[in-house]
């Protein structure tokens with residue numbers, strides 16, 4: 001096996017080979033979730049490789065949010081396993097609060113703490129969970145806020161920030177804990193159209209820095225441009241998955257075609 | 266005396282009845298002692314009642330079934346019962362089972378429990394009113410349940426509880442006047458004793474003034490707290 005080492009295609013292949021060797025950073029195995037008689041997730045198998053950006057799309061009520069929330073056990077899976085960096089975080093012996101530090105989450109409604117400044121929002125878990133000193137937490141939080149372009153808003157309360165700025169603070173809050181995976185649940189759905197771009201720019205930057213990301217979003221153009229893989233879900237199962245060019249350009253399944261033609265118009 | 270009364274104008278008679286200088290001078294020390302007792306009770310009841318109510322609301326947040334049943338029963342029963350009934354039961358009943366408490370202790374304990382019952386319900390409503398997304402965001406960063414409750418939920422819940430809580434604290438604290446029926450020497454107790462000795466209503470007026478002096482600052486502070494919590498980064 002010889003490779004033309006100067007070719008960027010070869011370089012890409014080397015990276016993806018390396019990813020394959022290191023296996024997956026997040027893996028869902030036969031994940032089921034039901035609310036009483038309602039089966040929301042009916043056996044999900046999904047592997048996300050290190051540095052990969054996976055988009056999860058599907059109609060409303062198909063279980064996308066439930067799937068994300070099972071990944072850090074904000075929802076308890078009914079059965080199945082969630083493996084993060086080789087550790088089954090559904091095991092009874094696992095320290096859930098410790099495991100959650102490795103899984104950042106960003107919500108549709110931002111969920112910033114309204115009684116704390118942007119800086120206070122980011123430092124809270126650094127002090128309480130990572131047990132950093134106040135000074136160290138502050139330094140780290142300021143760096144995270146600078147990464148999302150909001151160092152000058154450190155002293156602002158959420159109510160004094162635009163939706164886009166609030167969402168970027170929320171991303172900084174998750175990033176500051178140096179997670180191994182980031183989960184995004186419709187991070188731009190609650191934003192005015194002109195503010196969406198700023199948040200997507202930050203997500204591009206996070207991806208460029210090598211973060212593994214699992215994103216639920218209706219931003220199909222962004223998915224087509226940025227995603228490594230698109231996963232289409234319907235009725236609690238994964239219907240189709242593949243690179244964006246394949247899923248968007250030539251969907252195999254009728255359900256995928258129907259969904260895409262609906263969201264495109 | 267009758268002669269004097271008939272020659273008085275209504276204005277003079279009013280002053281003579283409610284603001285008799287000689288009576289005032291004579292009973293001022295007793296009323297002041299009562300004032301101190303009432304003040305001590307007021308502060309103790311507010312502090313211990315609110316702390317106990319807060320602790321119960323926090324315990325309830327853990328949603329341990331049997332514990333929550335107990336807390337809800339406690340809150341409902343104590344909010345339904347007039348404090349006077351409990352005061353009488355505790356003061357006249359408990360000695361029969363070998364526990365005799367001073368009038369001061371009985372009033373403190375009963376009013377603490379009464380305020381705690383209301384405070385628990387108020388804090389609990391505040392905790393429930395915080396958006397579930399706040400729990401989720403905090404837990405997703407690895408904060409434990411207790412850390413989330415203390416650092417994220419309570420600071421937001423408490424803001425909403427300030428107006429109802431201050432009103433209720435003032436109402437319950439004023440019930441320290443019930444101590445009179447079990448012989449507590451608080452402001453009202455001292456005043457009624459003085460009234461029966463002197464035959465003058467002046468000590469009662471002194472008590473009224475003392476209550477205003479005592480509770481007006483409470484009311485003013487409550488008003489200030491309300492406006493402060495209402496407008497901060499709204």
Ligand SMILES: Nc1ncnc2c1ncn2[C@@H]1O[C@H](COP(=O)(O)OP(=O)(O)OP(=O)(O)O)[C@@H](O)[C@H]1O
Nearest residue numbers: 035038040058059060061062063064065066067186
């Ligand atoms: N706590 C709950 N109790 C009962 N049913 C629930 C609960 N949470 C979600 N569901 C149901 O589970 C199904 C999937 O919900 P979920 O929020 O995962 O969908 P989604 O794909 O994220 O939809 P959307 O695009 O509208 O956000 C829905 O039918 C919803 O009503």
Ligand SMILES: [Mg+2]
Nearest residue numbers: 064065066185
């Ligand atoms: Mg959803």
